[in-house]
Amino acid sequence: MNERLERVLAAIDPVRLKESFLELVDIYSPSGKEEDIQLYLEERLKQAGFAVERQEVEEERYNLVATMGKGEPGLYLVGHVDTVPAWDLEEFGAREEGGTVFGLGSADMKGGCAAMLECWLALAQALPEAERPPVGLLFAIGEEENGDGSARFLKSCRPPWAVIGEPTALAACFAHYGYLEAGFVTHGVKSHSSLPELGHNAVESMLRVLLHLGSDALFRREESEIVYSIREMRSSQKGFVVPDRCEAWIDLHLPPERDPAALEKAIRTLVAGAKRYIPGLEVSVDFDFASSGYHLGTGNHLAAALKELYPRLGLPLKLDAFRSHSDGNLFYAAGCRPLILGPGALEVCHTPEEQVPFAEVLEAARVYAALCLA
Template sequence: MNTPPPLITMMSQLIASPSISSSQASWDQSNKKVIELLENWLSSLGFSCEVMAIPNRPNNVNLIATIGQGEGGLVLSGHTDTVPYDQDRWQSDPFRLEERDNKLYGLGSCDMKGFFAVVIDTLRDMDLTQLKEPLIILATADEESSMSGARALVSQQKIKARYAVIGEPTLLKPIYAHKGIMMERIQIKGQSGHSSNPSLGNNAMDAMHMVMSELMTFRQQLKKKYRDANFVIEYPTMNFGCIHGGDSANRICGKCELDFDLRALPGMSNQSLIEEIQAILPKIEEITGTTIEMRSLFEDIPSFLTSTDSDILKTCEALTQQTGDSVAFCTEGPFLNQLGIETLILGPGSIDQAHQPNEFMALDQIKPMQHILRGLVHRYCLQTVYKTQPNTNSSSINKHHEQTKIDPFNNIDEEDRA
């Protein structure tokens, strides 16, 4: 079995393997070619690879690559899918890696196929025969749409480890928290009729006006009740993103739909918020004589929080010389936390380039990321980090475990200390 090719070649091959995930069937693609590349490269480094099927997604799979033994250790995680793209807005082929102006351009370069190439290129130069705890490379499917890959890991309890880093683009800044998100649709059915006589129908658009007024009141209540100064937008947000109703100015509107999102702070329950909104609707139905239904556009994503006392955050702050922070975008972090794994988000590239035409990873992000990766592997896989056994119960996530005090830079080359 051949050893992995150079880093740029790996990135080129990963980007040249389309793996778009989307709720629209016309865009949605398999990620199996990406998984096959990663499986081949990691196997050549001595990893034992499991390709994990995902329920109801026959064309998409996860990869769990493990080297070393034990119940602790480290997970380096990323997703293999990308978002769709606007062909006419790219200056180059989205599926061909192109270097210009000290940047590597391509769909998935920073979000986040490039992370896998950086990880594998780093590991090839490390002695992985002396691991005291396991190292797991996790590659998931469908993060950009349903997060079915991460959800399957939780439902099947597939991974046991103590710590994890998800390499989403954060400009190498440790991220320990983000908001959750739910996307909902409210559909109102009234009765159409001739606009000259309002009594001939029930106007669904009028009813939607009442619904939106109640939701705006609810939004203000959330803003007053919940605050978290760790976030730039320190309160829960609700956005009315899309509305459709009626078909002609001279007809009573018989149907109206509203799509909105709600982003909750850590500690808030998505399900409780849904129930509170649903409780508003029956009274409006009674007043307007309409039928109102609410459904989720996709399964909600919980908020993410890893304790600021966690060892993984303190270690990454030391390695990056940056203080941990929160972000607005969602990740697979809450699902790994549900597996009892203390998880941090940290990776090369900027989220500002993700989901954009001409996505890129700056070349100056690569060596610092490799320094961080070497430090993490040394600390969590080559040294005995803790005395207590890891607890995979999700309630233990934010508890401070008894740990030995080990310099995360111990045994790291002088070049990496700089």
């Protein structure tokens, strides 16, 4: 481990990091209402001597961008500051139990944001300006909705590498699943609810369509690598009647090598075939969003740095593919190489029991420092 990195690691302050992390979790920042948390982060960075750019996305919504070192940054640390809406506005804030921090956004991804902030504070504290690496920091908005923050950033800046702090339990994800969002609508005929035989029930049609899809080998969990999740279903609410319209949305996460366009074609074929088995079926399907996955490989300097660093930190290095959708897909499509690596576990995100071990947040700050210096 080189002397410069040792100085930076020694400057990483667990007390300061925990304080920052708890304060970030206590700031309510659902998508669209990120200004309070951006004001907090902006002030912390300015206090450390960094010039911070507000990059406007829309009125009163902006990214924060900072850089250090000489020349164009070869790597950006990227964290999204928004969360999904709170399950309970009385209970969204931070609480700590036995070394684990609970709270909305703790894993997705305020733990990663806190670690990135601490990394930058330690770099500023330990290194004079002439020794600082040419790296950037992006705190983006809107990831939990449409990724508008990262999309705005990528219009003006496309760094060679990005490290995105989504929750991977510190696994290094040089590969990323693709994503496809499918919307289905079935139509029926209204009738009084006590006389269903006079109508055609759109909900029953939708259920049969979804069962037909789910029975195909493409979507059987024990046979397929495609992650198939029915996200929501709703019908027309017209009182005591047989519903004449039903909508359903399906999330599909694809292994990196799978082509979303090919899956879209397969789904259209399956839906067309369902008409042979479902009497009177009238159904349409649309694909509002598709994003390809990627595999960067591990023959690069960031992977080499991690292979050296993790044993020194006493951490097992796990290489994996990130299974969810993230801004990483946008960065890759723009020509960047995004490594997904952060504290916390994906399985607890978007749940009332979201949590992350503080020890992982601390190790993430050390890992981010090493990657910046690499």
